[in-house]
Amino acid sequence: xxxxxxxxxxxxxxxxxxxxxxxxxxxxxxxxxxxxxxxxxxxxxxxxxxxxxxxxxxxxxxxxxxxxxxxxxxxxxxxxxxxxxxxxxxxxxxxxxxxxxxxxxxxxxxxxxxxxxxxxxxxxxxxxxxxxxxxxxxxxxxxxxxxxxxxxxxxxxxxxxxxxxxxxxxxxxxxxxxxxxxxxxxxxxxxxxxxxxxxxxxxxxxxxxxxxxxxxxxxxxxxxxxxxxxxxxxxxxxxxxxxxxxxxxxxxxxxxxxxxxxxxxxxxxxxxxxxxxxxxxxxxxxxxxxxxxxxxxxxxxxxxxxxxxxxxxxxxxxxxxxxxxxxxxxxxxxxxxxxxxxxxxxxxxxxxxxxxxxxxxxxxxxxxxxxxxxxxxxxxxxxxxxxxxxxxxxxxxxxxxxxxxxxxxxxxxxxxxxxxxxxxxxxxxxxxxxxxxxxxxxxxxxxxxxxxxxxxxxxxxxxxxxxxxxxxxxxxxxxxxxxxxxxxxxxxxxxxxxxxxxxxxxxxxxxxxxxxxxxxxxxxxxxxxxxxxxxxxxxxxxxxxxxxxxxxxxxxxxxxxxxxxxxxxxxxxxxxxxxxxxxxxxxxxxxxxxxxxxxxxxxxxxxxxxxxxxxxxxxxxxxxxx
Numbered sequence: 001x002x003x004x005x006x007x008x009x010x011x012x013x014x015x016x017x018x019x020x021x022x023x024x025x026x027x028x029x030x031x032x033x034x035x036x037x038x039x040x041x042x043x044x045x046x047x048x049x050x051x052x053x054x055x056x057x058x059x060x061x062x063x064x065x066x067x068x069x070x071x072x073x074x075x076x077x078x079x080x081x082x083x084x085x086x087x088x089x090x091x092x093x094x095x096x097x098x099x100x101x102x103x104x105x106x107x108x109x110x111x112x113x114x115x116x117x118x119x120x121x122x123x124x125x126x127x128x129x130x131x132x133x134x135x136x137x138x139x140x141x142x143x144x145x146x147x148x149x150x151x152x153x154x155x156x157x158x159x160x161x162x163x164x165x166x167x168x169x170x171x172x173x174x175x176x177x178x179x180x181x182x183x184x185x186x187x188x189x190x191x192x193x194x195x196x197x198x199x200x201x202x203x204x205x206x207x208x209x210x211x212x213x214x215x216x217x218x219x220x221x222x223x224x225x226x227x228x229x230x231x232x233x234x235x236x237x238x239x240x241x242x243x244x245x246x247x248x249x250x251x252x253x254x255x256x257x258x259x260x261x262x263x264x265x266x267x268x269x270x271x272x273x274x275x276x277x278x279x280x281x282x283x284x285x286x287x288x289x290x291x292x293x294x295x296x297x298x299x300x301x302x303x304x305x306x307x308x309x310x311x312x313x314x315x316x317x318x319x320x321x322x323x324x325x326x327x328x329x330x331x332x333x334x335x336x337x338x339x340x341x342x343x344x345x346x347x348x349x350x351x352x353x354x355x356x357x358x359x360x361x362x363x364x365x366x367x368x369x370x371x372x373x374x375x376x377x378x379x380x381x382x383x384x385x386x387x388x389x390x391x392x393x394x395x396x397x398x399x400x401x402x403x404x405x406x407x408x409x410x411x412x413x414x415x416x417x418x419x420x421x422x423x424x425x426x427x428x429x430x431x432x433x434x435x436x437x438x439x440x441x442x443x444x445x446x447x448x449x450x451x452x453x454x455x456x457x458x459x460x461x462x463x464x465x466x467x468x469x470x471x472x473x474x475x476x477x478x479x480x481x482x483x484x485x486x487x488x489x490x491x492x493x494x495x496x497x498x499x500x501x502x503x504x505x506x507x508x509x510x511x512x513x514x515x516x517x518x519x520x521x522x523x524x525x526x527x528x529x530x531x532x533x534x535x536x537x538x539x540x541x542x543x544x545x546x547x548x549x550x551x552x553x554x555x556x557x558x559x560x561x562x563x564x565x566x567x568x569x570x571x572x573x574x575x576x577x578x579x580x581x582x583x584x585x586x587x588x589x590x591x592x593x594x595x596x597x598x599x600x601x602x603x604x605x606x607x608x609x610x611x612x613x614x615x616x617x618x619x620x621x622x623x624x625x626x
Contacts, residue, residue: 041086041247048252050142052135059119059252061085063099063109070108073150075386076143077102078110079157080136080164082210084118085111086247101375110143114164117214119249121264124214125272125292128163128299136168144175154382156180159351163300169315170307178385180378182318183351186329187302189286189551194325195569196284196528196551197505198597202455207277214274216242216249216265236265286551305336305542314341314390316381321400321523321574322348322357322454322461328572331411334395336542341390343381346397351457359463359521360401368398399486400522400576412489415623421478423608423616429478429586436611443590443604444472455595463521466511470519473587474608477513485578489621490545491571493525493586496609496616498564501600504529507592510571513583525571528599530556532567546570566614577625586618
C-alpha cells in the first residue's frame with residue numbers, strides 16, 4: 001500500500017540503557033495556545049496481531065524514535081484505545097494526547113486496539129470487561145520481552161485510554177513501573193449516574209458513537225463526491241471502504257488487502273450481542289447489573305482499590321475542575337490509597353487538556369499548564385519512575401478565578417475550615433441562627449445548565465452569566481465577603497425538605513455573585529433523594545469525601561410525598577478565589593433537562609425548611625487567601 005511506510009525491525013542491542021539520559025523536555029516550541037494536530041495521523045513502524053490466551057487477536061502498533069529500533073534498550077509507553085490506534089499519533093503535533101513527545105524523549109511507543117474494537121478481533125458486549133482487563137497483563141509482558149525493550153513500561157492515555165492506564169495499575173504486571181492517566185473515569189458510576197441520576201446525554205451520545213466505530217462505520221465528507229457530499233462508509237459490509245476509514249481502522253503490516261481487518265469486524269457479534277445504551281435503561285443503583293451481568297462500576301479502578309494498594313504503582317493523575325468530575329475523582333483516588341506514590345494535577349482545562357475553561361475567564365482559552373509544560377511534567381515523572389525514583393505525594397491544583405496553581409499534601413488543604421451558612425428568609429444565607437420558616441419552590445422542569453456544561457465532555461464547557469438561568473431556581477445569597485478567601489474542598493449542602501413526588505432529584509449549584517451582578521458558576525452536586533442514607537465510609541470501595549452514600553439498592557430510603565426528610569450531599573470538590581465584596585450563591589433546582597434524565601413526569605414541588613433544630617445549610621471549606 002502506497003500510503004504505508006515499510007519499516008523493518010533491525011537487530012538492536014539488549015544492553016541496559018542509561019535511562020537518566022532520556023529527555024524530559026518536549027523540545028517543541030509552544031506559546032501556550034490550544035493544540036492543533038495539523039499533521040495527519042501517521043502509520044506505525046511495525047504493526048501486527050498479538051494473540052491473547054483465548055485466541056482473540058489484538059492489533060498492535062509500534063513507533064520507534066526516528067523510525068528505527070533504539071540502539072540501546074529503551075522503556076516503552078503504552079496506550080490502549082478503543083478509538084483506533086492510528087489516532088494515537090499525529091506526527092509533529094504538540095497535542096499532549098499524542099505520542100510524539102515520548103518518541104522525541106527516547107521512548108518506544110505502543111498503541112493497541114483493545115478487544116472488540118476497530119482492527120482487533122472479538123465481541124464487545126460491554127466496555128472494559130474482565131477479558132479486556134486481563135489482556136493488559138499479556139500486552140505488558142509482551143512489550144517487556146521484545147528485543148528493544150528494557151523491560152519497563154509506562155501506561156498513559158486520556159479519557160478511555162486513561163481508564164485503561166488506571167486499570168493497568170490494578171493488574172499483576174511487574175513490568176509496569178507507573179502510569180499517567182489523564183481525564184480518567186476513576187469511577188464510571190460517578191460519571192454516568194452522578195448522585196444516582198442517569199446522565200443520559202453522555203451515555204447515549206457515547207454509546208451510539210462507539211457502536212458505529214466498532215462495526216467500522218462512519219459518515220465522512222468525500223472530496224471525490226460531487227459538491228463534497230457526505231459518504232457513508234461501512235467497512236464490515238464493504239471491504240473497499242476500509243482504506244478510507246483510516247485512522248479509525250489501520251490494518252496490520254501483513255494485511256495489505258484488508259482481509260484480516262474485514263474479518264475482525266465480522267467478529268463483533270460472533271457469540272454475543274454488542275452492547276447498546278438501552279442495556280442500561282434500568283440501572284439505577286451501583287450494584288445493579290445488565291442482563292449480561294455487566295456493571296460499569298466494575299470497569300474502573302475504583303472497584304479494585306485493594307489491587308491498587310497491593311501493586312503500589314506510582315501515578316501522575318490528571319483531572320480538571322471543569323471536566324465532568326475528573327478533578328473530584330483524582331482527589332478520591334489520592335485519599336483512598338495513601339500508601340501509593342501519587343502526584344495529582346488538577347487543572348481548569350477541557351477534557352483533552354488543550355483548552356482552558358475557567359468560568360471566571362471565559363475568553364482565556366490558553367491551557368494551564370501550557371502544552372510544553374504538560375509534556376515536561378509527564379516525561380519528568382516517567383523518567384523518575386523508570387529509574388526507580390518514587391515521587392513524593394502531592395496535589396497540584398488550579399484555583400478558579402485566580403489563574404494560578406497551588407500545592408497541598410492533604411485534601412482539603414491545611415488551614416481550611418468549614419464555615420456554616422444557614423438558609424434564611426428572603427433568599428439569604430446567614431452565619432446566625434435563622435428564624436423558623438419554609439420556602440416553597442415549584443420545580444421548573446425546563447431548568448438547564450445548557451449543552452456546554454462540564455458533562456458534555458466532547459465540547460468546551462461554558463456557563464456564561466448565570467443570572468437568567470437562576471430565575472428558574474431557588475436561590476440563597478451570602479453577605480459580601482469582607483476579605484479575599486480561598487474555597488478549597490467539598491462544599492456540602494444539608495436540606496430539611498419535602499417533595500410532592502416519591503422520587504425527587506435535587507440539584508445544587510455554587511456560584512459567585514460579583515458586585516456588578518454577574519453570576520459565575522463554581523461547582524455543583526446532585527442527589528436522587530432515595531439515595532440519601534449516609535453510608536459507613538469503611539464499608540465503601542473507596543473514600544468519596546464527606547457525607548458518603550453507597551448508592552446500593554438495599555440502602556434506598558423511600559420518600560413519602562409531602563413528608564419532611566433530611567438529606568445531605570457534597571458538591572464536587574473545587575478550588576476558587578472568592579474576592580472581597582463578592583457573594584456566594586446556593587441555587588437549588590429539581591431538573592437539568594439537557595443533561596440528566598427526569599425521574600418523574602409528575603409536577604414537583606419542594607418545601608425547604610429553615611431554622612429548627614436541624615437547620616438547612618451550606619457548609620463551605622474556606623481559608624484566607626494569601
